[in-house]
Amino acid sequence: MSEVLLELNHLEKRFPLEAGLFARYGRFVYAVNDVSIKLHRGESYGLVGESGCGKTTLARLAIQMYKQDGGEILYHGRNSGSLKLSELNRKELFNYRTKVKYVFQDPARSLNPRMTIYKILTAGYRQSPHWPGEQNAREEAAEMMRTVGLNPDDLDRRPSDFSGGQRQRVSIARALIMKPELLICDEVVSALDVSIQSQILNLLLELKEKFKLTMLFIAHDLTVTSYLCDRIGVMYRGRIMEEAAAQDLVQHRFHPYTRLLYDSIPSRMNRDMNLSGFEPFDSTRALKGCPFYHRCGSRTEKCHNRPPMEDLKEDHLTACYHPCQ
Numbered sequence: 001m002s003e004v005l006l007e008l009n010h011l012e013k014r015f016p017l018e019a020g021l022f023a024r025y026g027r028f029v030y031a032v033n034d035v036s037i038k039l040h041r042g043e044s045y046g047l048v049g050e051s052g053c054g055k056t057t058l059a060r061l062a063i064q065m066y067k068q069d070g071g072e073i074l075y076h077g078r079n080s081g082s083l084k085l086s087e088l089n090r091k092e093l094f095n096y097r098t099k100v101k102y103v104f105q106d107p108a109r110s111l112n113p114r115m116t117i118y119k120i121l122t123a124g125y126r127q128s129p130h131w132p133g134e135q136n137a138r139e140e141a142a143e144m145m146r147t148v149g150l151n152p153d154d155l156d157r158r159p160s161d162f163s164g165g166q167r168q169r170v171s172i173a174r175a176l177i178m179k180p181e182l183l184i185c186d187e188v189v190s191a192l193d194v195s196i197q198s199q200i201l202n203l204l205l206e207l208k209e210k211f212k213l214t215m216l217f218i219a220h221d222l223t224v225t226s227y228l229c230d231r232i233g234v235m236y237r238g239r240i241m242e243e244a245a246a247q248d249l250v251q252h253r254f255h256p257y258t259r260l261l262y263d264s265i266p267s268r269m270n271r272d273m274n275l276s277g278f279e280p281f282d283s284t285r286a287l288k289g290c291p292f293y294h295r296c297g298s299r300t301e302k303c304h305n306r307p308p309m310e311d312l313k314e315d316h317l318t319a320c321y322h323p324c325q
């Protein structure tokens with residue numbers, strides 16, 4: 001495989017629970033529990049899992065919107081050398097965020113309704129040391145509109161003039177105008193109609209080739225992710241349960257949770273991917289053994305200990321003492 005671009009090493013993140021009338025003070029939501037992922041240059045990595053399993057938190061750690069409580073993030077950029085994110089000062093972090101861009105799920109809320117599309121596309125760019133001046137930026141913005149399948153004549157319109165799918169194209173254009181190396185797409189198609197979803201997915205595939213992007217693609221839908229991604233990590237309660245090449249995972253699913261995910265599609269799952277017939281997990285308890293213990297049909301005493309990630313097949317990691325065959 002190619003060189004590593006981003007390394008998430010043993011990341012941990014917990015949020016204090018708001019102390020309400022009945023809540024005890026000092027309790028936490030354990031959102032990310034010791035996650036390690038390596039993103040290779042040029043690959044697209046799909047992160048899948050139920051709502052609330054910690055995908056967005058992990059993405060936000062990757063752009064340092066939150067600081068991790070444990071672990072470290074290393075970035076090996078082309079011109080930046082190797083960076084340890086916890087050691088960056090404000091300016092260095094700003095530069096890092098021009099290389100690693102995050103596209104949100106909800107285009108309606110992430111675009112300022114009072115700004116024109118041109119202003120939206122260039123607001124961040126304007127602050128960067130690579131700002132090319134108004135005239136060139138205007139040309140670049142027009143070119144970027146064409147690239148994402150929008151009309152450059154619409155640069156002076158506002159978000160309300162666009163449909164959901166078009167707004168998501170604007171969000172993608174805003175991320176790409178700064179020529180990032182890594183694009184993080186957090187449920188970018190989840191809020192869109194199915195017919196529009198495939199258009200955006202195909203656009204992402206095109207852009208990935210065109211700009212030689214590395215992608216972290218977050219979704220709760222395994223089918224969508226398998227279509228777009230080279231490798232997939234399956235997440236549950238803030239941990240990676242199984243990780244393999246997308247093609248491989250279609251054929252071999254070793255973790256009982258991954259099985260459940262695949263088999264649940266689509267009949268037993270609603271859009272938000274809460275599996276019916278199961279209690280949702282309680283993230284306010286610190287994880288000790290296997291995160292899937294309470295739902296697993298194959299559990300034994302041993303599963304009270306945390307299963308390590310092991311290679312059951314080449315480049316196919318599974319964290320389970322009783323993998324399916």
Ligand SMILES: Nc1ncnc2c1ncn2[C@@H]1O[C@H](COP(=O)(O)OP(=O)(O)O)[C@@H](O)[C@H]1O
Binds near residue numbers: 031050055
């Ligand atoms: N800023 C926050 N403050 C408190 N709790 C949070 C915050 N962000 C996420 N959480 C909690 O952390 C857990 C993981 O959330 P999230 O990362 O958004 O999951 P996902 O993106 O997989 O749906 C959830 O229980 C969520 O309620």
Ligand SMILES: [Mg+2]
Binds near residue numbers: 055186
């Ligand atoms: Mg999310």
